[in-house]
Structure formats: structure tokens, C-alpha cells
Amino acid sequence: MPLTTRAAVVESAGAPFTFTDVTLDDPGPHEAVVRIAAAGLCHTDLGVAGGGLPFPLPGVLGHEGAGVVEAVGAAVTSVVPGDHVVLSFTSCGECRNCRDGHPAYCAHWLPLNLIGGRRADGSATITRDGEELGGHFFGQSSFAERALVDERSLVKVDPEVPLASIAPLGCGVQTGVGAVWNVLRPKPGSTVAVLGAGAVGLSAVMAAALSPATEIIAVDRVAERLELARELGATRTLSDVRELAGVDGVVETTGSTAVLRAGVDALDARGTLVVVGAPPFGTEVALDVNGLLTGKRVVGLTLGDSETQSLIPTLVGLVRSGRLPLEKLIGTYGFTDIGQAVEDMTTGKTVKPVLVF
Incomplete structure (x- = not known):
């Protein structure tokens, strides 16, 4: 039987989140119904809600969900009802990159996660009064009390860890961590710089602090963010990226082309800059070609290049042990206070809002 649940719906580009009852389709063979306990709010949600990407609206967003499995499709093997799960992005599981662990x-x-709003076969996962809504966002659409989730979006986690403390692992945190662990892979004595001390950047700082890097430099214009970066493991902070020089690895999270260019210029020979921040589609940046001939690398990154089934449980363990102090980034809000959470994230008052159901 289709399930009715309360959801935060974006009616049109630029409209606020409003609450309404929606109906979830029956789970397909590789889907599960998850009772959402917490969901992180990410800038990607706000970008889509603002019309920055061609996601079909009205629709239900949310892609950092965490909750408890209530029902599973006939072919689901990775979880059973009662399991605690963190929800992350989905994928086909069959293409070359999926098979290779990427x-x-x-x-x-893109169609499965960010712009399609439907299952791969084109069917809708969410309706309202018989009208199809945009759903299947990152295989989950978790801004709802219950979500219909792709099996490949589900990651079973330790039930002893509070779900509100680990919801952001599904996107922002694994992106920052993966930039350091999966791409930069700092060697003993190396220097890592993180440009932008938001949720992704501060996650990169925490990851670098768990690596052999000797110097970790956080760059941001906001003094409070730099102070937090020091608490999380930064050994030095800068308010002007132009002061940066001679670093082995850079994580660029701001989406500013001027900051990206300054980061590339600051690389030492054979250094690597990881591009994480996403400016508007079509944005270009000029680079000094002769400067690149010293062996510099510029690498684009999506979601940390993570294999979620192995990385997310590891991060949950680090949160539980206190070695990944994610709680210092999180501010919690009731689900119905999503408007306040949006405002506080936009103004910078809260680094990572987490909606608690």
C-alpha cells in the first residue's frame, strides 16, 4: 500500500520550503522505506531550491538523511527492517566506474541524483493528490518523515551512534574527508591548505589532522571559522589566500575562480589542488600554463570519490570515538524549523544545520 508522509516541498524555484502530505510509491525490488530521524541541510539543497539546477519542481529535496529502515523491497539484501542507516548518493552499480569502486x-x-527527479525507469517515487512531484533526490529525498530510498543509497551503521550526529556524513563530510584521504593522500611532513572553512572545508581539516601532514592551513575571511578550524586541527590560519605559498596539497571549497587560481599558484612543484567548490555551470578559470609544467595537478572531485559502504561506517566509528569531532560543526533544528535552518546556514551562523524529526 502506498504510504502517506509529511514532507517539506519546494513548490517553485526560489520558493520557501512548505509542509504538506505526500504519498510514497510502493518500494521497488531494490528500494526501502526509511523513517527519517535526522537530515543535514546542504548548500546543494538550497541551490536546487533556488532554481540553480533543472530539478523538476514542485519537489522534495534532502540528501543527507539518517534513519531506521521500516520496510524493504523483495530483492534488498544489504539491510533489514530495524537497521540504522545513513543515506548517501545513489549509482547504477553497473557502469565501469561503479564496478571499479568509484x-x-x-x-x-546526474539523472539518478541531481536533476532527474525520477527513478532510472522514469517512474515517480512521490506524488501529491495524484500529481507526480520531483523526488528520488540523491536516491532518497529525505526532507520528509519517511523516504523511499534506493538500496545503493543505504549504508548500514552502528545503532549505538545517535543519528543526528552522523547525518552529514552522506554528502558534505565525506566530500571534505575524501578530498584529503582519497586524492591528496598527504605524506609525512607535507603541507595541506584548505580554502574555505565551511562544512566541507572543516571536514577536510579534520581529515588532514588524522593524516601524516605536518602543517594544516585553513583560509577563510571569517575569524570565528578560523578559530573553529584551529580547534579541529589546523596548525595555521590565514584570512587572505594571497599569503599562501609553497604547499603540497590544496582543497578548494569556495567555488570562487579567483581563490582557485590563487590556490594553484600557491602549489609547490608536483603539488595537487582538489576542486570541490562548484561555481555556476559554464564557469571557466585561467591558469598559468608554464606554472603547471612543474608537475602541478588540478583534480576535480565529486562526493570525495568515496565508496560509501566502506568509508561511511569508518567515519561513524571515528565520530563515536571522538576522533572526528563532527558535533562542533552541527546545529540542530526541528524539522518544521527548516526555514530558520536555511537562514542560519545562509548567514553563516550555523556551519552544518541538521534537522531532527
Whole structure:
């Protein structure tokens, strides 16, 4: 039987989140119904809600969900009802990159996660009064009391860890961590710089602090963010990226082309800059070609290039042990206070809002 649940719906580009009852389709063979306990709010949600991407609206967003499995489709094998799960992105599981352990670069990633609003077969997961809504956002659409979730979006986690404390692992945190662990892979004595001390950047700082890097530099214009970066492991902070020089690895999270260019210029020979921040589609940046001939690398990144089934449980363990102090980024809000959470994230008052159901 289709299930009715309360959801935060974006009616049109630029409209606020409003609450309404929606109906979830019956779970397909590789889907599960999850009772959402917490969901992180991410800038990607706000960008889509503002009309920055061609996601079909009205629709239900949310892609950092965490909850408890209530029902599973006939072919689901990875979880059973009662399991605690963190929800992350989905992927086809069959293309070359999925088979090689790089599902964030799935050949069908954009339609399955960000712009399609439907299952791969074109069917809707969410309706309202018989009208199809945009759903299947990152295989989950978790801004609702219950979500219909792709099996490949589900990651079973330790039930002893509070779900509100680990919901952000599904997107922002694994992106920052993966930039350091999966791409930069700092060597003993190396220097890592993180440009932008938001949720992704501060996650990169925490990851670098768990690596052999000797110097970790956080760059941001906001003094409070730099102070937090020091608490999380930064050994030095800067308010002007132009002061940066001679670093081995850079994580660029701001989406500013001027900051990206300054980061590339600051690389030492054979250094690597990881591009995480996403400016508007079509944005270009000029680079000094002769400067690149010293062996510099500029690498784009989606979702940390993570294999979620192995990385997310590891991060949950680090949160539980206190070695990944994610709680210092999180501010909690009731689900119905999503408007306040949006405002506080936009103004910078809260680094990572988490909606608690």
C-alpha cells in the first residue's frame, strides 16, 4: 500500500520550503522505506531550491538523511527492517566506474541524483493528490518523515551512534574527508591548505589532522571559522589566500575562480589542488600554463570519490570515538524549523544545520 508522509516541498524555484502530505510509491525490488530521524541541510539543497539546477519542481529535496529502515523491497539484501542507516548518493552499480569502486563518477550520476527527479525507469517515487512531484533526490529525498530510498543509497551503521550526529556524513563530510584521504593522500611532513572553512572545508581539516601532514592551513575571511578550524586541527590560519605559498596539497571549497587560481599558484612543484567548490555551470578559470609544467595537478572531485559502504561506517566509528569531532560543526533544528535552518546556514551562523524529526 502506498504510504502517506509529511514532507517539506519546494513548490517553485526560489520558493520557501512548505509542509504538506505526500504519498510514497510502493518500494521497488531494490528500494526501502526509511523513517527519517535526522537530515543535514546542504548548500546543494538550497541551490536546487533556488532554481540553480533543472530539478523538476514542485519537489522534495534532502540528501543527507539518517534513519531506521521500516520496510524493504523483495530483492534488498544489504539491510533489514530495524537497521540504522545513513543515506548517501545513489549509482547504477553497473557502469565501469561503479564496478571499479568509484560510484561518485557513475555514468548515470546526474539523472539518478541531481536533476532527474525520477527513478532510472522514469517512474515517480512521490506524488501529491495524484500529481507526480520531483523526488528520488540523491536516491532518497529525505526532507520528509519517511523516504523511499534506493538500496545503493543505504549504508548500514552502528545503532549505538545517535543519528543526528552522523547525518552529514552522506554528502558534505565525506566530500571534505575524501578530498584529503582519497586524492591528496598527504605524506609525512607535507603541507595541506584548505580554502574555505565551511562544512566541507572543516571536514577536510579534520581529515588532514588524522593524516601524516605536518602543517594544516585553513583560509577563510571569517575569524570565528578560523578559530573553529584551529580547534579541529589546523596548525595555521590565514584570512587572505594571497599569503599562501609553497604547499603540497590544496582543497578548494569556495567555488570562487579567483581563490582557485590563487590556490594553484600557491602549489609547490608536483603539488595537487582538489576542486570541490562548484561555481555556476559554464564557469571557466585561467591558469598559468608554464606554472603547471612543474608537475602541478588540478583534480576535480565529486562526493570525495568515496565508496560509501566502506568509508561511511569508518567515519561513524571515528565520530563515536571522538576522533572526528563532527558535533562542533552541527546545529540542530526541528524539522518544521527548516526555514530558520536555511537562514542560519545562509548567514553563516550555523556551519552544518541538521534537522531532527
